[in-house]
Amino acid sequence: MMERTPEPELMDDPDQTKAYAAADFAEENQGFVDRFGEYFPDFSGGRVLDVGCGPADIPIRFAQRYATCHVLGVDASEPMIRLGQEAVQRAGLGERITLRCERFEAMAGANVFDAALSNSLLHHLPNPLQFWHKLRQLVKPGAPVLVMDLLRPDSREEAQAIVDRYAATEPDILRRDFYNSLMAAYTEDEVTSQLARMNLTRLLIDVIDDRHWVVGGTIY
Ligand SMILES: C[S@@+](CC[C@H](N)C(=O)[O-])C[C@H]1O[C@@H](n2cnc3c(N)ncnc32)[C@H](O)[C@@H]1O
Numbered sequence: 001m002m003e004r005t006p007e008p009e010l011m012d013d014p015d016q017t018k019a020y021a022a023a024d025f026a027e028e029n030q031g032f033v034d035r036f037g038e039y040f041p042d043f044s045g046g047r048v049l050d051v052g053c054g055p056a057d058i059p060i061r062f063a064q065r066y067a068t069c070h071v072l073g074v075d076a077s078e079p080m081i082r083l084g085q086e087a088v089q090r091a092g093l094g095e096r097i098t099l100r101c102e103r104f105e106a107m108a109g110a111n112v113f114d115a116a117l118s119n120s121l122l123h124h125l126p127n128p129l130q131f132w133h134k135l136r137q138l139v140k141p142g143a144p145v146l147v148m149d150l151l152r153p154d155s156r157e158e159a160q161a162i163v164d165r166y167a168a169t170e171p172d173i174l175r176r177d178f179y180n181s182l183m184a185a186y187t188e189d190e191v192t193s194q195l196a197r198m199n200l201t202r203l204l205i206d207v208i209d210d211r212h213w214v215v216g217g218t219i220y
Helices: 015-020 026-039 055-067 076-088 127-136 156-166 172-184 188-197
Strands: 045-050 068-075 096-099 115-117 143-150 203-207 212-219
Touching: 015 045, 015 172, 026 055, 026 115, 045 055, 045 127, 055 068, 055 076, 055 096, 055 115, 068 076, 076 096, 076 212, 115 127, 127 188, 143 172, 156 172, 188 203, 188 212
Parallel strands: 045 068, 045 115, 068 096, 115 143
Antiparallel strands: 143 212, 203 212
16 A cells, blocks of 8 residues: 655635635535535535635535525635635625634634535544544534545556546646645545544445545434
C-alpha cells in the first residue's frame, strides 16, 4: 500500500480557489445530492450542515432539491467562502443558505442539525477522528449523514492515470490539486478503522467507483 502524502489543510490560495470554483463538478455534486435522496428517502427538510462546503455548489443543489431545508456551509478558507457567497446570491438562495468562515473543529453546539453532509474534505485533515467526533456532537441523534471523498490509489502511477482519465483537459492548477488530493486521500480500510475507533457503527462505507468512497447512515 502506498503511504499517504498530506496536502495543505485549507484551500486559500486565490488562484487555486478560483480554478476550483470554476471547475465543472456538476455530475459529481449532483450525484452526491441524488445519493442522499436514495439513502434517505424519508428526509424532507430541517437544518443541514455542510462541512468544508467550498464554493457552495452542494449547498445550492441540496437547497434546490429540499425546499424546506436551511443549509449552513462551513469552510475555513476566506476566498472559498467569498466565492460561495457570490454563487448563493446568483442562485437566489440567500435566505436558505448561510455560509460561515470557520474551522469546523471550533463549531459550538450539540444536537443541532437534522442532517450533515461533507464532500471532499476528509483528505485535507491530519486528524480525521476530530471530524467524526465533531459530526457526532453536532447532529441530532438519528440524523442522516453522507460523507464522500477520494480513495487513495495503490501507486503514484495509478494516481497520475486517474488524473489523466478524468481531468485531461483541466487547467494545470486543478490537475496538480487533483493529484495531490488523491495522494492525501484515505483508503477504505483507513476510513473503516476510523469509524470503528469512534464507534460509529451505523455509518457504512461503500466504494462507488475507481476514485471515491461514500460513508452513509445515521449517528446515535
Ligand atoms: C476540496 S474542497 C471541497 C469543497 C466542497 N465540499 C466541494 O465538494 O466542492 C475542501 C474544502 O475544505 C476546507 N477545509 C479544510 N480543512 C477545514 C477545516 N478544518 N475546517 C473547515 N474547512 C476546512 C478547505 O478550505 C476547502 O475549501
